[in-house]
Amino acid sequence: MAGLSRTLGIFSGFVAAVGAALYPIYFRPLLLPEEYKKEQSINRAGIVQEDIQPAGILDSCVCIDCFKDILEIRPKYLYGFK
Numbered sequence: 001m002a003g004l005s006r007t008l009g010i011f012s013g014f015v016a017a018v019g020a021a022l023y024p025i026y027f028r029p030l031l032l033p034e035e036y037k038k039e040q041s042i043n044r045a046g047i048v049q050e051d052i053q054p055a056g057i058l059d060s061c062v063c064i065d066c067f068k069d070i071l072e073i074r075p076k077y078l079y080g081f082k
Contacts, residue, residue, distance in 0.1 A: 029036045
């Protein structure tokens with residue numbers, strides 16, 4: 001019986017630690033949205049989002065070109081036929 005209570009105590013302590021870590025990061029902004037909107041507007045003043053992250057989508061050719069050499073060199077290993 002002592003082992004069960006010790007296990008429950010350790011598990012409860014872990015859950016409490018995770019909850020205490022997540023509260024200021026996730027739950028507090030959900031409970032106080034006006035305060036965080038005001039804070040974000042102060043923090044982001046003078047920042048143009050287009051300078052940091054340009055509009056448009058990522059060109060998929062860039063990602064495909066990374067694997068183009070692998071597909072040309074070893075198709076039999078990737079697709080399972082010879």
